[in-house]
Amino acid sequence: MAKIRVLVADDHAVLRSGLKLLINSQSDMQVVGEAGSHEEALRKSRELKPDVLTLDLTMPGGTATKVIETLSRECPATRIVVLTMHDDAAYFRVAMAAGAFGYVVKQSADTELLDAIRCVARGKIYTHVQLATASDRPAVMLVPPNGPTNLLSSLSEREREVLTMVAQGHTNQAVADRLDLSVKTVESYRARLMTKLGLHNRAELTQLAMEAGLLAGSGGQD
Structure with missing residues (x-):
């Protein structure tokens, strides 16, 4: 190892x-x-x-x-x-x-x-x-507490991409393949997103993405 x-x-x-x-x-x-x-x-x-x-x-x-x-x-x-x-x-x-x-x-x-x-x-x-x-x-205390759009303003473009794909139900491997990243890097992004946004699981992440309009017209799981 x-x-x-x-x-x-x-x-x-x-x-x-x-x-x-x-x-x-x-x-x-x-x-x-x-x-x-x-x-x-x-x-x-x-x-x-x-x-x-x-x-x-x-x-x-x-x-x-x-x-x-x-x-x-x-x-x-x-x-x-x-x-x-x-x-x-x-x-x-x-x-x-x-x-x-x-x-x-x-x-x-x-x-x-x-x-x-x-x-x-x-x-x-x-x-x-x-x-x-x-x-x-x-993490939530350091971003504007006025709704999901302001919460997402603290994210980089790549973090938004990972957030959207994870919320759509894609696996870490699928996200990695789509964005040309390693699975380990995708896992790092996911953990960082949870910390920045004060979330605890995929359900909360998906709800936030929906409220922010990131899933409008999106596809489903791989």
């Missing part, structure tokens, strides 16, 4: 070394690169295409939100776990709405980070328990 390839981004070299030792001690994952700034994290993610990027929110060289949004578009198969000192629900909401798959506070890194990496590598969302409890459907 292939190991989970991880890129570690933090501006503190000592912490990066510790994280590298922790991750490389696991039989199912390995660190394939390190970055000390947001700019370097973006560049190395493009070069190395890791399965998972652990990203500190507060580093030099741009903003974490920009990195997350950019990689969500350019490298959707790379799942981002935010690893930060900020245990504030506001930071959590911003990161998850931007497209992060996981959020872990550094105080809990020794017990949660490895689980988070494994979780997001499977295309699932991982959130720090206390922040998830404190934040009521975080």
Whole structure:
């Protein structure tokens, strides 16, 4: 079984070394690169295409939100776990709405980070328990609460395409074939859509697409 390839981004070299030792001690994952700034994290993610990027929110060289949004578009198969000192629900909401798959506070890194990496590598969302409890459907809180059309305004063109096809009942394989993507990438888009829109299942996603008029005259399942 292939190991989970991880890129570690933090501006503190000592912490990066510790994280590298922790991750490389696991039989199912390995660190394939390190970055000390947001700019370097973006560049190395493009070069190395890791399965998972652990990203500190507060580093030099741009903003974490920009990195997350950019990689969500350019490298959707790379799942981002935010690893930060900020245990504030506001930071959590911003990161998850931007497209992060996981959020872990550094105080809990020794017990949660490895689980988070494994979780997001499977295309699932991982959130720090206390922040998830404190934040009521975080993604929705960061987009206009005035109806489905405004909710969808936060999506990229490709996210809209995936949303429409999934709502039509197409399988992940069918979506991948139609849009010339890998199944893994489609799974990443689906999980990100659920997070951004505050949805929990295909039924809710389909209802939203119908209310927004995305399914007018559409075809059925493959």
